[in-house]
Amino acid sequence: MVQIRTIDELEAQYYGYNRNLLRKADAPVQTSTAGTFNAIFGAYAWAQLNLEANAFGILPKYPWDKSGWRVITAKPTLNTNQGNTTLGGTSEGGNIAETVKPELQEIDVRPKTAQLPFSATEVMEWLATHSKDDIWGGLGSLRLYMAVQHKEFLNRMLLADVESTVPTSGTTAWGGTKDFESLDRIISSDAEDDAIATNAGSTNYYDPWAANATIDRDAGTDFDSTVESASGTIGTNGVLTDDTLRTFLRKIRIAAGKDPNVFLGSHEVYSEIQGLYMPSVRIPNPYGESLVQIDVNGIQTFKGTGVGIHVDSIYGIPFIPSKDAPSNSGDSSEIGRLFALDTSDAEGYGYPRIGIQIAIPTEYYEATRRSAGYPFINNAFVEKGVFRTMGETVCRHFKSQGKIRDIKL
Secondary structure (H helix, E strand, O other): OOOOOOHHHHHHHHHOOOHHHHOOOOOOOOOOOOOOOOOOOOOOOOOOOOOOOHHHHHOOEEEOOOOEEEEEEEOOOOOOOOOOOOOOOOOOOOOOOOOOOOEEEEEEOOOEEEEEEEEEEHHHHHHHHHOOOOOOOOHHHHHHHHHHHHHHHHHHHHOOOOHHHOOOOOOOEOOOOOOOOOHHHHOOOHHHHHHHOHHHOOEOOOOOOOOOOOOOOOOOOOOOOEEEEOOOOOOOOEEOOHHHHHHHHHHHHHHHOOOOOEEEEOHHHHHHHHHHOOOOOOOOOOEEEEEEEEEOOEEEEOOOOOOOEEEEEEOOEEEEEOOOOOOOOOOOOEEEEEEEEOOOOOOOOOOOOEEEEEEEEEEEEEEOOOOOOOOOOOOOOEEEEEEEEEEEEEEOOHHHOEEEEEEEO
C-alpha cells in the first residue's frame, strides 16, 4: 500500500500534479506596464453633441436673383360715386366707376454672409498628414466636423428667440441683425410687438430685415402673420389644446387661402402634441404619419414610390422637431413655440412663400502651405480653412405663416 506522508503527495495522487510546479514567480506584460501600451484613437472624433439642423433642412433654397420685391398690402376699394355698388354692381346703362388701385409697398433685402473659420499650426498639420502619430486636429479632421457645425450655426440663426433680444427697460430701436433673419421675427404680428416690445418701451424688434426693409409692426397690421397664444393672451402661458390648434389652422386658411405644409417646433412641444392625441380619445385621431421628401428644395409631399421618410403629422401636416426651436429664455415655464410654415409656391411665381434665398452656396476655402503666398497670406505659420454661405431668410407671403407661442406643460 502506498503511504501518504505529505500534503504534496496527497495532491499528486488526487490531482495528478504537484503544486510545487505552480509556485514559480510570473511577471506578465500588462496594459498597465509602463512603456508597453499606447491606445490608438484614430483621426475621428465622435461629437457628443446634437448637431441636427432641421429648420435649415426643411426650408427651400433658391438662387438670389433680386434684392427686393413688391407686395400688395391692401385690396382696391371701389367707391360708389357713379351709382355702382362697392363690388362693382352697375345699373342698366350706368356709368363706368372711377378707377381704383391696390396699395403696394417695396421690400428691400440684402444678402448676408455666414462664416465658420478654423485653423491648425503648420507643425500639427504636417504631423497629421505625414507622420504615423495618432493625431486629431489637422485640417482634414477639422473640416469634417466644421462642415456639420456650420449648418448647425445657420439653424440656430433661423430659430433665434426674438423675445430674448428685447430690453426690459429703456427706449431702444432694433437696427437689424448680421445673422440670417429669424423665423420668430419674420412670423410675428403687430399684436405680438405691442405685447412684448412696445410694452417694454422698444420699437422695431418684430420688424424683419430692419437694416434695409420697412416691415412696420409697431403701428400696422399689413405684414401680420397668424400669431396665437396657448392661453389666449400673448405673453401669458397656457396649455396647448386641440381647440387652439384647430382655431389656429382656421385663421391661417382664411388669411392665406390654404393650409401650411409643415409644422416646426421644439421637442417639448412635439411631446405635448403627442400627449394630446392618445388612443383613448373618442374622436377620430388627427395625429398620424406622413411620408415626405426633404432635399435642397425643403420639405415636399411624397411623390412616387420607394423614396421619402416617415414623420409624424397633425391634421395631415408633417411635424418636424428641432432642438433649437425658440422659447422665452426669461420664462422657464414656456417650453417653446409651434411654427406653421407654408413653403409652397402657391402663386406660381417661381418663389416659395418662405425659404432661404442663396447668393453664394456654402463654399470651403483653405490657406495652407500648398497655397501661393503662404505663409504671408496668414501672417503666421498656421494653416486655415473657412466655410462661407451668403444668403438670407426671405418671406414673400406673411399671411400664410403662423405660430403658437406661450406654450407650457
